[in-house]
Ligand SMILES: Nc1ncnc2c1ncn2[C@@H]1O[C@H](COP(=O)(O)OP(=O)(O)O)[C@@H](O)[C@H]1O
């Protein structure tokens with residue numbers, strides 16, 4: 445295979461909730477160890493697109509999808525693929541921080557390992573992932589304290605650490621900073637820069653500056669249609685589509 | 698300025714009115730506690746907790762067998778009712794959106810509203826009549842039937858209170874759905890479920906009507922499920938309706954014991970509801 449290989453390749457993806465089709469055929473490629481930003485107005489299908497990538501979409505009753513989605517050139521939706529296994533390779537961080545309230549900080553990070561009975565030194569994993577998520581220094585003295593005692597920004601970085609602990613190859617982030625203050629947001633953005641060395645990242649964001657700052661490529665969705673995708677610089681300075689230009693310059697949305 | 702003064706006056710009036718309402722609500726409770734404690738405490742002794750009842754006119758004696766009988770029958774009932782109630786509640790929360798779920802939910806609602814004496818008659822017809830004898834088993838069945846519906850409903854509510862985002866977080870970590878249900882969703886709802894279970898046990902311990910013609914009573918210790926069995930509540934009833942004044946005193950003391958037992962269970966339930974939720978997983 446020729447480098448740089450595509451980590452993910454999406455071809456003609458359609459997705460629906462019951463009779464309501466919300467993604468009308470989207471195709472794009474995501475190179476390995478790059479950051480793809482997905483932008484677009486609310487309700488245009490960004491979250492749905494993301495949730496198709498780790499097969500969380502199909503868990504909603506009546507929801508389904510068609511088209512091809514390849515991870516390392518293998519079909520995500522092939523009969524031989526176990527969605528549970530797949531979700532260990534494709535991690536997800538949600539819009540609202542959702543740490544497990546019954547678990548301590550450390551046990552939140554190791555939750556994926558413990559619940560899946562992965563053997564090994566979990567304490568070491570906890571420290572490494574908390575360091576990766578830039579949270580270690582703030583919590584190293586209270587690893588056994590409840591996770592719910594952390595601030596919103598800390599909780600979100602904890603959720604990132606929790607996602608990293610199962611060693612995914614791809615990290616999906618659905619507006620990970622929308623509930624955070626500017627300082628916490630900056631920390632999460634720095635983190636994305638770091639994580640890009642090792643992971644392929646897809647991030648949904650409402651914030652144009654954020655998309656421009658953190659991503660290598662950007663995809664613009666509008667009303668369930670993938671209008672345009674390409675290098676971030678091109679999307680923001682010289683888009684091919686009028687609708688993209690209108691959106692990134694703030695004329696609508 | 699005068700508007701402010703007026704507002705302060707209105708505020709003071711309603712604060713006082715609410716305080717008075719609270720006092721009014723607490724009055725019956727306080728007088729109940731006072732009456733039971735003041736009239737019951739004199740008869741309490743170690744013997745009262747451990748001895749068999751004494752015949753009329755004889756001093757001493759206790760309600761040891763009644764305490765044991767209550768614990769025995771409530772324990773038997775819990776053995777079946779707690780798993781059944783919690784299981785039904787979890788089912789309703791997780792899979793209860795279809796027709797069958799609605800039917801089950803409707804049934805539990807109706808059952809929860811059935812007066813306990815009616816449940817007693819049912820247990821009488823089901824067990825006492827065919828077995829031709831009153832028994833601890835019949836009492837326990839009546840108590841179990843009473844415990845299941847409210848426990849199922851509160852379990853369902855506690856499970857539904859667990860945010861869907863926690864389930865998603867776990868699934869997104871590649872944890873299978875069944876394990877997510879057990880280790881994340883149920884685990885998060887556990888303090889609530891335990892509280893509901895303890896309250897169901899406490900409620901069962903305080904029931905009289907369903908035991909009157911199922912377990913009846915017994916002057917002696919009994920550990921056999923097919924024999925009549927004493928209980929605190931029926932013993933209180935018998936003491937209270939008797940014409941002897943020393944038995945009336947015993948009714949008060951036994952009532953105090955029952956109050957302590959139920960109070961302890963409620964306290965434990967509260968501590969569970971408050972204390973958990975933190976550290977362990
Ligand atoms: N659980 C659901 N059931 C039915 N429709 C849904 C559900 N979630 C989202 N939708 C619909 O799918 C469309 C795309 O939603 P979403 O992917 O969440 O958009 P975005 O993340 O871009 O705001 C919207 O029209 C929304 O109403």
Ligand SMILES: [Mg+2]
Pocket residue numbers: 490491492618
């Ligand atoms: Mg969204």
